Amino acid sequence: xxxxxxxxxxxxxxxxxxxxxxxxxxxxxxxxxxxxxxxxxxxxxxxxxxxxxxxx
Amino acid sequence: xxxxxxxxxxxxxxxxxxxxxxxxxxxxxxxxxxxxxxxxxxxxxxxxxxxxxxxxxxxxxxxxxxxxxxxxxxxxxxxxxxxxxxxxxxxxxxxxxxxxxxxxxxxxxxxxxxxxxxxxxxxxxxxxxxxxxxxxxxxxxxxxxxxxxxxxxxxxxxxxxxxxxxxxxxxxxxxxxxxxxxxxxxxxxxxxxxxxxxxxxxxxxxxxxxxxxxxxxxxxxxxxxxxxxxxxxxxxxxxxxxxxxxxxxxxxxxxxxxxxxxxxxxxxxxxxxxxxxxxxxxxxxxxxxxxxxxxxxxxxxxxxxxxxxxxxxxxxxxxxxxxxxxxxxxxxxxxxxxxxxxxxxxxxxx
Numbered sequence: 001x002x003x004x005x006x007x008x009x010x011x012x013x014x015x016x017x018x019x020x021x022x023x024x025x026x027x028x029x030x031x032x033x034x035x036x037x038x039x040x041x042x043x044x045x046x047x048x049x050x051x052x053x054x055x056x
Numbered sequence: 057x058x059x060x061x062x063x064x065x066x067x068x069x070x071x072x073x074x075x076x077x078x079x080x081x082x083x084x085x086x087x088x089x090x091x092x093x094x095x096x097x098x099x100x101x102x103x104x105x106x107x108x109x110x111x112x113x114x115x116x117x118x119x120x121x122x123x124x125x126x127x128x129x130x131x132x133x134x135x136x137x138x139x140x141x142x143x144x145x146x147x148x149x150x151x152x153x154x155x156x157x158x159x160x161x162x163x164x165x166x167x168x169x170x171x172x173x174x175x176x177x178x179x180x181x182x183x184x185x186x187x188x189x190x191x192x193x194x195x196x197x198x199x200x201x202x203x204x205x206x207x208x209x210x211x212x213x214x215x216x217x218x219x220x221x222x223x224x225x226x227x228x229x230x231x232x233x234x235x236x237x238x239x240x241x242x243x244x245x246x247x248x249x250x251x252x253x254x255x256x257x258x259x260x261x262x263x264x265x266x267x268x269x270x271x272x273x274x275x276x277x278x279x280x281x282x283x284x285x286x287x288x289x290x291x292x293x294x295x296x297x298x299x300x301x302x303x304x305x306x307x308x309x310x311x312x313x314x315x316x317x318x319x320x321x322x323x324x325x326x327x328x329x330x331x332x333x334x335x336x337x338x339x340x341x342x343x344x345x346x347x348x349x350x351x352x353x354x355x356x357x358x359x360x361x362x363x364x365x366x367x368x369x370x371x372x373x374x375x376x377x378x379x380x381x382x383x384x385x386x387x388x389x390x391x392x393x394x395x396x397x398x399x400x401x402x403x404x405x406x
Contacts, residue, residue: 009374012335012388019376026362027353027403028375033240034348036405039201 006041079292081285083165084246085300086111087276088289089142092125093305095314100124100145107405110301112144116159119150119251126272134181134221134274135287143274147185151251152266158252160260163276164406166347168197168242171280173232178246179225179277179284185270188218192249192262193226203239207231210249210261223275225284241348243406246278302344307401315401318359324385325397336366336396337386346380350402354385357397367393380404 005024011017020028021041029037091110100122101108105115108123125142133140144161151159178193194210211226230244249257250271252264275287291297298311307315308322326338342350352375356365364373364387371389385398 011376017376020378022374023351025353027351028378029351030349030378032349032378033201035351036241037351037403039241 004040006044078288079296080290081277081279082288082290083170083244083278084111084163084276085290086297087287088138088140088297089125089144089274090140090289090294091298091301092142093301093307093311095312096123096125098124098126100147107305109144110305111163113162113164113405114146114160115162116148116151116157118154118157119148119152119159121149121151121159122147134223138287140274143181143272145270145272146250147270148251149268152253152256152264155253155255158256158260158264159250160252161248161250161273163246163278164198165244165246165278166406168199168203168233168236168238168244170244171230171278172197172244173234174230174280175227175282176230177225177227177277177279177282177284179223179275179279179287180248180273181221181223181275182215183217183219183221183272184215186219187267187269188214188216189265189267189269190214190263191271192247192252192257192260192264194247194249194260194262195228195230196245196247197231197233197236198243198245199233199236200239200242202237203242204236208247208259208261210247212263221272221274223284227282241406246276248273299344302342303347304405305401305403306343306346308340308399315353315399316355316359316361318357319399320357320365320397323357323365323397323399325395327395329394331392331394333390333392335386335388336393337384338396338398339382340375340385340398340400341382342380342402346402346404347406348404349378349380350404352378352383352385353401353403355399355401357399359399365397367391367395373398375400 007022008016020030096108107113124145126145127142194208196208198206249260249262249264251266324340354373356363356369358369363370366387373387375383377384
């Protein structure tokens with residue numbers, strides 16, 4: 001299985017984006033619970049965390 | 057008696073759907089291997105997890121697997137009167153020799169409600185390079201994220217036809233979903249366990265062999281009833297089948313062009329007229345409404361992923377406002393530019 005890392009970039013106003021995260025292959029993954037790539041991202045987080053972590 | 061009444065009567069008498077061409081009978085999309093948006097070739101690919109032909113997903117962890125699309129020579133497709141273009145090939149070595157390993161080809165059917173509490177039949181054509189090995193066919197009701205635990209119901213099929221194209225079928229009693237909790241991205245999955253070790257066979261409920269072999273498959277069908285009726289695709293049209301596939305994966309490129317190819321053909325582009333160092337953006341509409349908001353990967357006109365073209369290649373780019381029907385593509389690069397051009401893929405697989 002592919003091993004990706006993830007980043008939460010800032011938007012044009014310098015705030016962390018909440019709508020999508022950037023995967024290490026350059027793909028933009030929407031923070032939508034039905035997206036299986038986002039589910040894969042959530043699975044990489046600590047079990048007590050349910051929100052994206054900046055710079056993960 | 058109307059045709060509809062006649063059809064219904066025959067269905068009741070035969071225990072299956074009237075042959076052969078009825079859209080919606082087959083729950084498997086792209087069972088005839090015709091749609092190949094990722095453009096795998098006869099040379100094949102070797103990655104351990106992912107999709108090859110549209111909807112044909114595989115997973116394996118050790119040993120060697122080469123998965124390819126092999127063309128049928130005209131007149132040699134296994135079904136008389138159905139001249140298919142190509143079939144799926146998995147050449148496997150050393151898989152399943154350890155107890156926890158397997159090669160599973162799987163088809164994810166959206167919605168665990170599919171065929172729940174019904175008798176259903178999986179049918180497929182298969183041939184091997186040698187011998188008459190056992191493979192497994194297993195059905196999993198996956199209740200999705202936050203849903204009830206799923207279970208596997210597996211059966212073992214001996215490929216008695218060996219090196220000749222032979223049709224096989226397996227009938228299942230798919231459990232009721234009464235009392236179950238359905239979460240997000242629920243599905244009914246059909247697994248073909250082509251090779252497996254003991255532990256993985258135990259999970260799938262199968263007894264697949266593990267000797268090196270090459271498996272050719274085509275004509276996968278999942279339908280209601282206890283009878284394998286003549287094969288047809290899910291939509292029974294080429295354009296319909298493509299649209300069904302695009303619900304889960306689509307791309308800006310022509311169908312025959314591999315994502316990441318250097319080309320500007322079909323690129324989504326905008327000419328802004330006046331040079332600007334500001335953010336440039338354009339809206340992209342997907343060819344069909346996708347299953348959910350997809351993962352979007354951009355390419356520039358040179359075929360490099362993760363970037364876009366903006367008066368030149370390799371410029372910083374991104375997607376935002378991603379929804380099931382489209383997204384915004386933009387470049388925040390500060391190169392003084394008059395135009396923006398973006399190729400892309402969008403993935404909303406289960």
